[in-house]
Amino acid sequence: MGIGLLIGFFLLTVLLISFIWLFNYFRKRKSKVGIAISLAAFAFLLSILFTNNIDELTITKEDVKKDLKQINIDLNTDFEIKNNDVSGMPERNQKTEIELSESEIEKIITEIKQSKNFKEYKNDSEVYNNDVSLNIPSDGQILNIKYPKFYSRELYKEIDNIPTRMFLTVYEGKNTLEYQRWED
Secondary structure, eight states, rough: HHHHHHHHHHHHHHHHHHHHHHHHHHHHTTTTTHHHHHHHHHHHHHHHHHHHHHHHHHHOOHHHHHHTTTTOOOOOOOEEEEEEEEEEESSSEEEEEEEEOHHHHHHHHHHHHSTTTEEEEEHHHHHHHGGGGGGGOSSSSSEEEEEEOEEEEEEEEEEEEEEEEEEEEOTTOOOEEEEEEEOO
16 A cells, blocks of 8 residues: 555656646746646646545535434434544545534434443443454444443444444533544
8 A cells, every 4th residue: 555655646746747847838838728727737636635635624514414324323403513634645534523412412322322232341441351443343333332431333334435434432411522434
């Protein structure tokens, strides 16, 4: 994976330099069409380099609902996106925090507690002895877990032909929900 990424960055760099050279060439010849084409190509390459920043800024409530539907969470009330961080290339990591009503948080905690495969860890040593984050089934089974400080719903499956790991975190007494989406 590392060599492919380096080759990709090398090709992007070569293309970037080529388009800058073309822009200067067409600017000296005063060709408006050539300048427009080279600027459009340059903008396209920059958008590839700043994909994560664009994804951070353009997330919508529908995107959040679609992500949460993957782990069987349906939101009935309105919510606000508090934070969205996207990093990684080509492995994409997204961490989104939303603010929900307290009743919605309680509903999600109740769903987690009442699930058939609910597991509760009372202290940190139990968590470390049974490292469940390493044992998430790849068959799309959702794990529902009560860690010592928070509730979690975890999933590992292919989403849009990409192996994806999702973690939902919710705390009692707080009106925020956080989920992470890791694309391998």
